[in-house]
Amino acid sequence: MGDEKYLGPLVVEGKLVDAERLKKESNYLRGGIAEDLNDGLTGGFNGDNFLLIRFHGMYQQDDRDIRAERAEQKLDARHAMMLRCRLPGGIMTPTQWLAIDKFAADNTIYGSIRLTNRQTFQFHGILKGNVKPAHQMLHEVGLDALATANDVNRNVLSSSNPIESELHQEAYEWAKKLSEHLLPQTRAYAEIWLDQEKVATTDVEPILGETYLPRKFKTTVVVPPHNDVDLHANDMNFIAIAENSKLIGFNLLVGGGLSIDHGNKATYARTATEFGYLPLEKILDVAAAVVTTQRDWGNRTDRKNAKTKYTLERVGPDVFKAEVERRAGITFEPTRPYALTTRGERFGWVKGIDNKWHLTLFIENGRILDYPGRLLKTGLAEIAKIHQGDFRLTANQNLIVAGVPESEKENIEQLAVLHSLMENVSHQRENSMACVAFPTCPLAMAEAERFLPEFVTRVEGILTQHGVGDEHIVLRVTGCPNGCGRALLAEIGLVGKAPGRYNLHLGGNRIGTRIPRMYRENINEEQILATLDELIGRWSQEREVDEGFGDFTIRAGVVKPVLDPTRDFWE
Numbered sequence: 178m179g180d181e182k183y184l185g186p187l188v189v190e191g192k193l194v195d196a197e198r199l200k201k202e203s204n205y206l207r208g209g210i211a212e213d214l215n216d217g218l219t220g221g222f223n224g225d226n227f228l229l230i231r232f233h234g235m236y237q238q239d240d241r242d243i244r245a246e247r248a249e250q251k252l253d254a255r256h257a258m259m260l261r262c263r264l265p266g267g268i269m270t271p272t273q274w275l276a277i278d279k280f281a282a283d284n285t286i287y288g289s290i291r292l293t294n295r296q297t298f299q300f301h302g303i304l305k306g307n308v309k310p311a312h313q314m315l316h317e318v319g320l321d322a323l324a325t326a327n328d329v330n331r332n333v334l335s336s337s338n339p340i341e342s343e344l345h346q347e348a349y350e351w352a353k354k355l356s357e358h359l360l361p362q363t364r365a366y367a368e369i370w371l372d373q374e375k376v377a378t379t380d381v382e383p384i385l386g387e388t389y390l391p392r393k394f395k396t397t398v399v400v401p402p403h404n405d406v407d408l409h410a411n412d413m414n415f416i417a418i419a420e421n422s423k424l425i426g427f428n429l430l431v432g433g434g435l436s437i438d439h440g441n442k443a444t445y446a447r448t449a450t451e452f453g454y455l456p457l458e459k460i461l462d463v464a465a466a467v468v469t470t471q472r473d474w475g476n477r478t479d480r481k482n483a484k485t486k487y488t489l490e491r492v493g494p495d496v497f498k499a500e501v502e503r504r505a506g507i508t509f510e511p512t513r514p515y516a517l518t519t520r521g522e523r524f525g526w527v528k529g530i531d532n533k534w535h536l537t538l539f540i541e542n543g544r545i546l547d548y549p550g551r552l553l554k555t556g557l558a559e560i561a562k563i564h565q566g567d568f569r570l571t572a573n574q575n576l577i578v579a580g581v582p583e584s585e586k587e588n589i590e591q592l593a594v595l596h597s598l599m600e601n602v603s604h605q606r607e608n609s610m611a612c613v614a615f616p617t618c619p620l621a622m623a624e625a626e627r628f629l630p631e632f633v634t635r636v637e638g639i640l641t642q643h644g645v646g647d648e649h650i651v652l653r654v655t656g657c658p659n660g661c662g663r664a665l666l667a668e669i670g671l672v673g674k675a676p677g678r679y680n681l682h683l684g685g686n687r688i689g690t691r692i693p694r695m696y697r698e699n700i701n702e703e704q705i706l707a708t709l710d711e712l713i714g715r716w717s718q719e720r721e722v723d724e725g726f727g728d729f730t731i732r733a734g735v736v737k738p739v740l741d742p743t744r745d746f747w748e
């Protein structure tokens with residue numbers, strides 16, 4: 178990020194990608210979705226609608242475990258939708274929980290609820306006929322799936338540690354306001370899914386524009402010292418700054434992002450750049466200014482170069498920042514001091530400043546389902562029936578039963594214990610995460626969610642063998658280089674390459690402020706474990722006091738740190 182770099186043009190000229198045509202012709206995201214819904218001949222959405230439904234929170238998928246078999250039988254793939262809710266800050270009520278619990282059981286192929294690592298939930302396996310009822314069910318309980326995928330500002334995250342301070346509540350309120358401020362204004366969602374009346378098209382999109390953003394866009398609100406939202410994976414991040422425990426403003430960090438493309442050296446993971454401090458009352462203007470600058474300057478000729486991180490590098494962070502200042506009518510003050518010291522959860526009961534109790538539950542892979550002998554889904558529904566507070570989804574795919582009065586604590590705990598929701602797991606397991614990948618994700622190259630549990634067991638074995646069984650290493654697996662599992666902010670990151678094969682990245686840190694470097698390419702599980710065995714052995718012997726594994730791999734020269742990803746990410 179040095180000065181001598183060539184700074185590219187503000188706007189990239191050239192042939193627009195097809196996604197741009199599609200957005201433009203969609204009449205503000207309507208396309209032919211409504212007509213397609215009534216086409217019972219196919220289980221999927223066709224033509225442009227296949228991509229347009231993403232703006233309405235859905236991906237069309239098929240079960241990849243049975244894809245080949247169906248093709249052999251000359252059958253179409255069994256199409257079904259994944260539907261993702263909008264849930265700023267990850268907070269929902271017990272009534273909402275019970276509604277989604279029932280819907281998953283009655284109307285989805287897999288019967289599960291998947292908590293995602295962006296503080297929301299998604300259903301997998303909704304057949305076309307059940308899509309509209311899904312949106313209507315969400316609407317009835319005050320939720321929606323608007324703008325949770327595709328080229329818009331997606332679900333807004335906020336640090337989820339519950340009612341630990343008034344700051345958390347305020348951060349949540351800002352996450353909600355940001356989400357609403359940046360939502361698409363089109364009435365398409367209400368017309369198509371909620372049967373609301375069509376009004377003569379008067380749609381305008383003052384912030385997103387008629388062709389929306391060049392690429393997905395992600396926002397967080399962070400309450401230091403917790404970096405549980407993993408801010409560096411996101412385009413726009415507001416770090417709460419307090420004075421005498423009162424929120425007074427935010428530091429803004431722009432241009433984080435993890436997605437890469439195997440072997441494409443023009444792609445890289447990047448941490449976000451500090452722009453400076455802004456007072457509270459400017460947050461919505463500044464947010465709109467960042468989004469519109471990216472809207473106007475983002476590269477619409479190449480989707481692999483379209484995210485804010487690339488725009489920032491092309492025009493230069495200072496140029497981007499000056500444009501945001503101009504559009505928002507603000508001059509950023511220097512970044513105020515802040516410290517991030519943790520990223521994980523504090524499992525079990527924590528008492529808040531409001532004297533209520535909050536129970537953080539570990540949910541492996543965020544997958545809520547009744548397993549033989551472990552009725553997680555039933556257990557959470559039973560809790561929802563008596564719970565007087567709310568549920569908070571964390572950015573690590575876990576769940577907080579928040580706001581429990583003293584008088585109810587024992588009842589909730591009994592239900593949690595009865596349904597195996599409070600089982601003891603190792604710190605290693607608590608700090609491990611995977612994306613969905615097979616069987617539903619069409620982009621998966623290797624297993625992730627199904628691979629992780631057993632793999633963690635083997636890593637636990639290695640830690641124990643080296644006498645560090647109580648320690649943990651932030652470990653993440655992502656089924657392809659798109660990076661949904663945030664492996665490129667882990668201490669050990671596995672990025673899927675092909676079935677059973679991964680690239681191994683090392684050198685991230687515990688708090689998520691450093692990108693790990695590729696250490697071995699395209700290796701299998703046995704090779705990964707052998708490498709880890711050697712390195713964890715060294716760490717256990719040679720580490721300094723409290724030195725994390727990632728920091729050790731950098732200090733010991735196992736990997737070099739990524740300093741300027743535009744130059745050295747692939748070195």
Ligand code: HEM
Pocket residue numbers: 236238259292293294295299410434435436543574611612613614617618619620659660661662663
């Ligand atoms: C080019 C980039 C990306 C593409 C095309 C992409 C696409 C997808 C698809 C198709 C799914 C659905 C998988 C399923 O549920 O079956 C998914 C899930 C998800 N993605 Fe991405 N993704 C990208 C990058 C990212 C990144 C960088 C993040 C976050 C840092 C992210 C966060 C998520 C989350 C939270 C889920 C839900 C499942 C989970 O928690 O693992 N995605 N993505």
Ligand code: SF4
Pocket residue numbers: 612613614615618619620621622625655656657658659660661662
């Ligand atoms: S990282 Fe790849 S495999 Fe995993 S959910 Fe995202 S797109 Fe699918």
